[in-house]
Amino acid sequence: xxxTLKLEELLMFVLGILAFNQLNFAWWWFLVLILTPDIGxxxxxxxxxxxxxxxxxxxxKALAIIIYLIGMFYENEKIQLIGIILFSHASFDRIxxxxxxxxxxxxxxxLGKIGNK
Numbered sequence: 001x002x003x004t005l006k007l008e009e010l011l012m013f014v015l016g017i018l019a020f021n022q023l024n025f026a027w028w029w030f031l032v033l034i035l036t037p038d039i040g041x042x043x044x045x046x047x048x049x050x051x052x053x054x055x056x057x058x059x060x061k062a063l064a065i066i067i068y069l070i071g072m073f074y075e076n077e078k079i080q081l082i083g084i085i086l087f088s089h090a091s092f093d094r095i096x097x098x099x100x101x102x103x104x105x106x107x108x109x110x111l112g113k114i115g116n117k
Contacts, residue, residue, distance in 0.1 A: 005111075009094040012061075016088030019068070023077045023084070030088075033081070037089040044106060052101035059090045059100060 020030050040058030044051030057063065068083025070076075093099075099109030107114040 006095050009091045012091040013088055013095065016084050016091060019084045020081070020088070023081055025077070025081060029081070030085070033085045034089055034092065037086055041106075048105050049103045051106065052103045055106075056100045058086065059093060059098075061087055061090050064090060 017030070037058040040054040040056075041051065043054030064083050064086035066083070067086065068080050071079030071081070071083055094111065097109070097111055097114055099111030102108040102110075
């Protein structure tokens with residue numbers, strides 16, 4: 001099952017790349033911005049609860065899709081780009097087992113504990 005989930009996330013990451021390709025931005029923007037959602041980890045400097053809250057906001061695919069759709073509605077490619085980057089980054093993270101966080105610690109995710117095989 002783990003392999004199937006990773007394959008699904010990989011295909012969603014590819015979908016994000018294809019969506020990005022529909023925008024009028026140079027390719028290097030995708031490479032520069034793909035890690036920016038990790039800014040949500042800064043909440044862990046406060047405590048695990050704040051960290052999990054902000055991490056989950058920046059890594060929630062439904063929120064990413066909503067942002068993208070708002071960009072489509074307003075025909076605003078910058079807003080679409082934000083949604084695509086959030087979506088693609090979340091998929092990329094989940095390929096490697098970094099899921100949405102529980103309040104207990106950074107290692108406790110909806111995909112299991114980080115570092116456990």
